[in-house]
Amino acid sequence: MVDIEKEVERQFKILTRGVEDLISEEEFKSKLRNSIKNNKPLVVKLGVDPTGSDLHIGHAVQLRKLKKFQELGHRVKFLIGSFTAKIGDPTGKSETRKMLTSEEIAKNIKGWLDQVQIILDLDKIEVVYNGDWLEKLTLEDTLKLLSQFTVAQMIQREDFAKRLEAGKPVSLVEFMYPILQGYDSVAIEADIELGATEQKFNLLRGRDLQKNAGQEQQVCMMTPILVGLDGVEKMSKSLGNYIGLRETPNDMFGKVMSISDELMWNYYELATDIELEEIAKLRKGVENGTLHPMDVKKRLGVEIVAMYHSREEGEKAREWFENVFSKKNLNVDLPEKEFSKGEIKIIDLIVKELEFCKSTSEARRMIKQGAVKIDEDQITDLNYIVKLEKDFVFRVGKKKIVKIIVK
């Protein structure tokens, strides 16, 4: 008995790392206990909509959690919302999402799985498609699902409430999303469903439907939303504040180095597997001045590159970064961009061609601050015309660097 309880505590600790909300701790421990006692793995569900976005380290938070479950012997069901993608769920967004076609969905699923296998071994998990059961539902089945919920319950969901209050349309079809997500849990008899904290409403619907179906209710395990590089918005491709799983080691490392010292601790906890005790030590070191934050951030960069490429490439990326940005040594491989001979306005080069700045006004500010360099020459003239005659290194600020190749 003692061993079982120890094992429950051990698994509980590993699995709840970085978890913000758990419904409920007691039920989770009880499920772990039964699983260990009866040698019966828990069914862990993560549902995703194949909506075509590139995976980034924000998505990875849950995928890595799945991996932990898998490593502990549980049964991971990676649920692809092949059917629900047709609806689109507006959680956290302010507008009704367009329905996807079957072709778009098939293409997106392929793209997702290609990226998921960077983290999970697809051969060791079960990939299931909710189209397999949802396509079989009739209108009558649907009505039975609908009859289990009231309008008042649905409009409690924050984003629905906000949009209704603002007079923005909420399509009735969107009410179906949380219900079908819940029904998926019934269909696969999930023991645990993973999700982001903003998914709480939807995750709880699974508990409702399982209860009504006479099943044991799933535990809802919610991880926080990973904040983007800007330290403000949720990490997302559309905001450009993300680290993609398929980015190069140098890009990943450089992006890690661009985050604030405070945000770094959040990434340490959510985006790496470093022991929490170790992270606490690092933090203490920075606080009492025995560690330099820049060094701790570099370690974070190495860790993240190591996860998606290799530790060796992580170390190389650190060297490259140090060479270019600290030692100003440009005898390293730099990203290159080819141009034909000619000339171009400095602002156009920065904004339009290289996309180093998001706007003309940001580019003007960088020029005025003396942050723009052609080789080692500062350019401070806003109307400067860059002559494209021979190769040169072009920099904007501390992190943006490119070798311009003139052909």
Add this chain to the structure above:
Amino acid sequence: MVDIEKEVERQFKILTRGVEDLISEEEFKSKLRNSIKNNKPLVVKLGVDPTGSDLHIGHAVQLRKLKKFQELGHRVKFLIGSFTAKIGDPTGKSETRKMLTSEEIAKNIKGWLDQVQIILDLDKIEVVYNGDWLEKLTLEDTLKLLSQFTVAQMIQREDFAKRLEAGKPVSLVEFMYPILQGYDSVAIEADIELGATEQKFNLLRGRDLQKNAGQEQQVCMMTPILVGLDGVEKMSKSLGNYIGLRETPNDMFGKVMSISDELMWNYYELATDIELEEIAKLRKGVENGTLHPMDVKKRLGVEIVAMYHSREEGEKAREWFENVFSKKNLNVDLPEKEFSKGEIKIIDLIVKELEFCKSTSEARRMIKQGAVKIDEDQITDLNYIVKLEKDFVFRVGKKKIVKIIVK
């Protein structure tokens, strides 16, 4: 051309009699015009839920309207909500209705049709069941329907809004009712849908869905709710303020005689086929004193009995009523009720056995007023014990009479 316009006007006049709301007059005339020009009958839809109630002259308002369409050569589709009955629509009610089983529905449908044929020749109309197409809908089809409506639109429906405001539950399944009713119109390509005014929201959803499906939108023809005998509430079986289509001539006639003089005009218009000009004349006669309201009401009674039995039986019912209540001649057939020898408290006889009064307090009031008679003897003692030894005529008020047979 002149003849077509005349025919349009003729049909329009007949068909819009007693109609309270028409969406729209212009579209209706245009549909009639095309129908007459191309000799193509209009498809007229009346949907009913087989919820098991007895039909009364309130239901008959629309059934009789269907008959008019039929007489003018249009194609009547009497739509039985064999599928939607499973949902239940709370229009005009304050609570979620229970879902019916298939067995209850089949039994109710039979009961309804038995009564409907009192008015309509079932061989000459098409009886269709929405289960025939709704049972085939998949979840995906359902989502396509849902995607055409927003939450804000749905909660505009008065009864939904009221219940939500009062914190009473509105099941999501109820939102499906108006949508499926609308889809029925698409399925049968209805030109016109009949309904009560309180059905307006649902009828309009048919127009929405037909428009989105590329069909010509149906005309919504709404008749007022028939007020019950009490002159206050909607006519309904549960309130006991109704005239059932299967009641005896004497009961029908007696109930007509019990309504107020003012309500009589409403019944003349909605519950009979007497020309509106004729009704106007009668009204004028009563107003200027050339006609006695009692006589006009008796004519209404004869007309209503004539519609559901025969004119002869209508006249007989009038005679019976005059004999019993005006001439106090009891040498006529009276309703009879058998009792075993014994004795019974007067209040129990009135309330429990004969149901002449709804409550003990009403019975006490009638006794005090001297309105209770055994043969010709007034009973004014509230505690009177009726001796059941030989037959007698028992009366409460002017309209309740029975012959007590003692065996």
